[in-house]
Amino acid sequence: MILACHNLNKSFGERVIVKDGSFHIEEREKAAFVGVNGAGKSTVLKMITGEEPTDSGNIILTKGKQIGYLAQQQNPQSGRTIYEELKTAKADIILLEQQIRSIEQELKSLSGEALETRLETYNRLMSEFESKNGYAYESEITGVLKGLGFQEEDFEKPADTLSGGQKTRVSLGKLLLTNPDILLLDEPTNHLDLNSISWLETYLLNYPGAVFIVSHDRFFLNRVVTKVVEIEHGNIRMYSGNYKAYSDKKKQIRDARMKEYLNQQREISHQEAVIEKLRSFNREKSIKRAESREKMLNKMTLVEKPLSDTDEIHFSLEPACVSGNDVLAVEGLSKQYDGQVLFSDAEFEIRRGEHVAVIGSNGTGKTTLLKILNGLADADSGSFSLGAKVQIGYYDQEHHVLHDRKTIFEEISDDYPALNHTKIRSTLAAFQFTGDDVFKLVGDLSGGEKGRVSLAKLMLSEANFLILDEPTNHLDITSKEILEQALNDYTGTVLYVSHDRYFINQTAGRILELANQTFVNYIGNYDYYLEKKEGLPPAGTADAKGASKGSYFHAQKAGPAESEAAALSQASASKQSWLEQKEVQARERKRKNELRKTEEQISLLEKRCQEIDELMTHEDVYSNSVKCQELAEEKALHSARLEELYDLWAELED
Structure with a gap:
């Protein structure tokens, strides 16, 4: 065990983050930390690193072990280039190398005992240098940078001038190169393209230390982790297996x-x-x-009703009208940016009802394509045309379609003036904006909150052609699943850019890969795309069928007598179970029937006793002693029978 957390407690005012939470991480273990947005995952990581104090509880790190922590937001201000920034992670090796070179210069002028002493130091330093893989540290830095999506021409860019996503990638690379005993990674796949995420998966799988990951990337978690730690409503639980096993x-x-x-x-x-x-x-x-x-x-000990996540978004997408069969036709489309060709002579068509995912490395032009189709950017050459009755609904990952100086309420009411106050409020509530939240300025919202406002506008648009740029960014897993369901139920056409492979698998029926300045078409989801890319036989091909057939015949090695005996035994057991079940059902039917009859008799006798009581109040009855005697005897008999029936009813009910 490398890290153990016992009975952690943390609250911010009345809001409980974690209550008596306990979990542990073993050496070399790869574990995920999951929960909805705002559940407290980042807070727990900060408690482990000491950035945030605990209210109570113990956090125990094995003696001599080091923690490496990647926060979601990174902002290195060092004045160094990208390469120099990562080089600082190998400062100990660089210092060793400098000492070794210095001694090499000294040795030229030494002799005798002084030479022997210096040679001993030199050999010791060389042994340490070699054990730390000193000769390969430069190629290791280059490999990490390229794995994270940086080109060699990027290495000399000043780190201070990079975008937020690039700075996070630099910080991730630097952290990986320091090789801490346990890595705490908060959303490491944010800002990575598919190739970089795949590279990171392989790197972490082979990482010699432990890894504790906060991520909403289900495909990534399924590939990397063997344990899931969940935080939900302040409670922490551990599950064995990857994300699918946990789910x-x-x-x-x-x-x-x-x-x-x-x-x-x-x-x-x-x-x-x-x-x-x-x-x-x-x-x-x-x-x-x-x-x-x-x-x-x-x-009775009451069983608590299982809590559901109240912070889920709730929406459905439905087009206002049906478009023509031909939704989009792209012909000879070309675009370059700053002298770099993004795509050239691109041609493809999209038909009504198709769900098409556009994938590719960062910087290849995927978002630019969507902007061209929405009239927010111009192509250098070529054209595109929309089909009959096509109405576009656009989701922009940078949320340029939102207005920072408007409130959330105004953002909706200005675009949809026909909606009344109640409808706007109910729509925003479905996206977690309630009470005074609706009067927050858009400019003050987080990326996730802006994403929810954009989704609310998308739902209200009633468009029949959705164009979405990274719609799952900033969404937690629960919200992603709700969006997946909404898109799968949507009867219109969808074209989207995404790096979320699980999301693509769930929602895409076709993939356009932008690579080498052109679009390659794959009719299938992400798994099919991988099969084609990696040269594996797709499910259903002759090879795949052959493998299945081989497995089937391999399983038929039992002799005919053994198989027949096993089949007879199974049939006999099934028949016995069926007979027992029928007997139980028959007994239950009989009990219910007797109970019903008993209740009917009780009802009739009680009614008759009430009638007798009523008759005894009539003058023509109570003045007639014979009649009174008859009615009294009848009621006595009924009362005695009722006593028996009450007991019988209670027995049957028990």
Whole structure:
């Protein structure tokens, strides 16, 4: 074990971040830390590093071990170039190298005992230099930089002048090169393209230390981690396996708890009805039974209803009208930027109902393509045309379509003046903006909040052709799943850019890869794309079918007698189970039938006893002693029979 957290507690005012939270990370273990946005993941990481104090609890790091932490926001202000910034991660090796070179100069002028002493130091330093892979540190820096998407011409750029995403990549590269014993990574795949994410997966899988990752990239987590730590409503739980195993297990647990809760609620309702019925018999014995059941009910340990994430977004997409079959036609489209050709003579078509994902490395021109299609940028040559009745809804990852000086409410009401106050409020509430939140200025919102405002506007647009630029950025996993469902239910056409491979797998039926200044078409989702790229036989091909057939015949090695005996045994067991089930069902039907008949008899006799009581108040009856005697005897018989029926009803009910 390299890191252990015991009984952590942390609150900000009345908001509980974590309550008695405990988890641990083993050496070399790759673990994920998951939860909805705002659950407290980043706060827990800061508590581990000491940036944020705990209210109580213990954080134990194995003695002599070092932590490396990558926060979401990075802003190196060193005056160094990108290469120089990463070089600082190898400062110890560089110092060793300088000492070795200095001694090499000294050795030329030494002799005798002084030479022997200096040679010993030289050999010791050389041994340390070699053990730290000193000869390869420059190529290691270059490999990390290229893996993270930097080209050699970028190496000499000043780090201070980079964008926020580039600075984060520089900081990630620097952290990886320091080789700490445990890496704490907060959203490391943000700002990485598909190739860089794939490179990072391989790097972390082979990393000799432990890794604790906060990420909403489900594909990445499925590939890298073997344990998931979840924070939900202040509680921390651990699950074995990758993200899919965690997701499946969590659903099973929640379904089981919900089933247990609903069963108990049904039992409580049933017992309350029985108690009420017993009290209605108005006899000492029945009242005692009712009181006994009431005591048992009060002693019952109540099962809490499983909590759901209240901070989910809720929306659906529906086009106002159906477009023509031909939605988009691109012919000979070309664009270059700062002398660099992004794409040339691009040609493709999109038909109604298609869901098309555009993928490619950073800087290849994917976002530029979407801007051209939306009239926000001009192509250098070529053209595109939209089909009949096509109405575009655009989601811009930089949110330029939003106005920083407007409130959230004004952003919606100005674009959709026909909506009344209540409709705007309810729409924004579906995207987690409630109360005074709707009067926040757009310019003061976080990236995730701006994304939710853009999604709200997209939902209201009723467009039949959605063009989306990185729609899952800043969304937590729950929100991504809701967006996936909305897109899969959407009957219009979708063209989007994304680096989220899991999202692409769930929502795309076709992929356009922008590589080498041209678009390559793949009819399928991301898994199909990988099969084609890696040269594997796609599922359903002759090779794949052959492999399946081979596996099938391999499984048929048991002899015919053994197979027949096993089949007969299984059939016999199934028949026995079926007979037992039918017997139980028959007994239950009989009990319910007897209970129904008993209730009917009780009802009839109680009604007759009431009628007798009523008759005894009539003058022509109470003045007739013979008639009174007959009615009294009849009621006595009915009362005795009711006593028997009350007992029988209670037994049948039990």
